Amino acid sequence: VVSGTMGTADVIVDVVYSINSYNLTINYKYADGSEAAPSHSESVNYNVAYSVTSPVITGYTASQASVNGTMGTSNVTVNVTYSINSYNLVINYKYADGSQAAPAHSESVNYNAPYAVTSPVINDYVASRTTVAGTMSDNNLTVNVTYYMVTTSIVDATNCGSNGNGSITVTAPTGNFEYSINGTSYQSSNVFNGLSANDYTLYIRPIGEDFNYMGTWTVASIVTMPTVSVASNDSLFCLNGTVSLNGNGSSV
Numbered sequence: 001v002v003s004g005t006m007g008t009a010d011v012i013v014d015v016v017y018s019i020n021s022y023n024l025t026i027n028y029k030y031a032d033g034s035e036a037a038p039s040h041s042e043s044v045n046y047n048v049a050y051s052v053t054s055p056v057i058t059g060y061t062a063s064q065a066s067v068n069g070t071m072g073t074s075n076v077t078v079n080v081t082y083s084i085n086s087y088n089l090v091i092n093y094k095y096a097d098g099s100q101a102a103p104a105h106s107e108s109v110n111y112n113a114p115y116a117v118t119s120p121v122i123n124d125y126v127a128s129r130t131t132v133a134g135t136m137s138d139n140n141l142t143v144n145v146t147y148y149m150v151t152t153s154i155v156d157a158t159n160c161g162s163n164g165n166g167s168i169t170v171t172a173p174t175g176n177f178e179y180s181i182n183g184t185s186y187q188s189s190n191v192f193n194g195l196s197a198n199d200y201t202l203y204i205r206p207i208g209e210d211f212n213y214m215g216t217w218t219v220a221s222i223v224t225m226p227t228v229s230v231a232s233n234d235s236l237f238c239l240n241g242t243v244s245l246n247g248n249g250s251s252v
């Protein structure tokens with residue numbers, strides 16, 4: 001408003017217009033409304049263009065990669081929402097020769113979410129991973145699980161099978177596995193010595209995981225005994241066993 005009282009001379013008044021500025025506020029939030037990053041705030045002159053790049057947050061995608069516009073005649077508030085990303089988890093099941101052992105497993109897992117996939121059981125084979133477990137990173141993930149055929153070498157027990165001189169040696173797989181014949185006590189050695197004749201349940205597991213192979217292997221009894229001739233009949237007896245002979249006249 002130009003106001004005053006006119007005097008005795010001409011009056012010239014210069015009215016100067018200053019440009020207005022307005023507040024630009026950008027809020028960065030997750031889908032649940034919690035803060036994803038500190039808000040951005042600045043003062044922008046009227047009719048001036050603005051462009052603000054949204055922060056990069058690992059595992060999330062912003063609803064706007066950048067906030068762009070031209071400042072109008074009022075303050076501006078923009079909400080940028082961050083949605084969680086999901087990534088592909090693919091598990092391939094293969095035999096040692098590279099051929100397929102079972103159909104591949106595929107699923108989409110959110111960033112930072114846990115996953116646990118139990119490997120299929122294949123008779124006579126042990127898997128390199130009993131369970132594929134972890135927490136999803138910010139990249140697609142492919143895991144290969146290899147199946148190895150279980151083979152053993154067995155030394156049968158001699159002398160009626162009771163002397164504990166039989167053994168079971170797991171010839172495959174070896175390496176990053178543990179072995180047990182009771183399902184409780186595991187050992188890194190693939191050899192079990194001192195076994196009497198019996199059926200043994202063999203458990204194999206990847207180190208630090210649950211077992212994924214269980215099979216029965218038999219230590220047989222081999223009779224390597226002396227022969228005693230009694231009344232014209234040959235009979236086999238265990239070593240260290242007892243034989244009773246009854247005399248009849250001059251024959252024993």
